[in-house]
Amino acid sequence: MRWGVIRFPGSLDDLDAIYGLRDVMGQDVQPLWHKDESLHGAECVVLPGGFSYGDHLRCGAIARFSPIMKSVAKFAADGGLVIGICNGFQILTEAHLLPGALTRNRTLSFICERVHLRVENAKTPFTCTTRPGDILAMPIKHGEGCYVAPEKELLQMEERGQIILRYVDTNGDATDAANPNGSMRSIAGVANDSFNVFGLMPHPEHALEGELFGADGRKIFESIIAFQSVPEHRGQLRVGTK
């Protein structure tokens, strides 16, 4: 399967995403430059973590106007799979491809730690190899990961199943103590209402090899690969890919 990893000025985890997908997962990976408009036939576009444009103004606010984001918006509108990790998640919310916004952690500090996540919806392209209630361990490292959305929107998202991952403790309970950044409803990852765009603050690409932070991140990428291997999905998702 062909993946495209976008590089914005200030992206940091693009190389880790490329290494993880290519060397660990054996995928065909194409780095994509933010000034290009072509997605080079990617079947899934990855917006990696980092500090695009130095996080100036707001995280992701400038990157969303990069030339490649027009192609990403079109690709997403045509059903293409897009995953935004950390800063990538922030960019997708700023681009209105995902609901809500990410604000300063309630502790005001940059957090770098291992968290536990509960799968809330396993019927998505990003979680289809997991089961609801599965607990995944992954690292987070961010200063602005507090997820915020209007109450009305949160209720709709809950109803539709757009809340994909929540911060939980090791028992799987979404306690306040297990919520690292103060996110509303302990939200760690959300999808759009057509479930082809996914954003999450934790880093699956940093949890691919057992020796380093465990290998639970594989489940996210394996789900995307499994979803994309179904010919009907593939045909549909090819539309708009350039």
Next chain:
Amino acid sequence: MQVKVFVTPRKGILDPQGRTVEHALASLGFAGVSDVKIGRYITLNIEAKTPDEARASASKMCEQLLANPNIEDFRFEIDGSEYGTPKTAEVPTDRGRKFDFRDG
């Protein structure tokens, strides 16, 4: 024409910076300080023939880039007149959740 833009966290949105400064002011002995909010102040010059043109342009800039309508309100001043009073947007709340610092 010079435009002064004020971007502030929307009411109901957790503003941990404001909270921290509020605590700091209290510990300095300033009693009765509440509702500290920290926002962003942006100045810029717009080439425009009329104030109306500048106003329309500044309004678009705020909506598209300078403020995030999900979490922030904005207002701006041109030549001493104030515009862009935030629309009455829905206040995000999270029922039953307390926005307290973990370390108190």
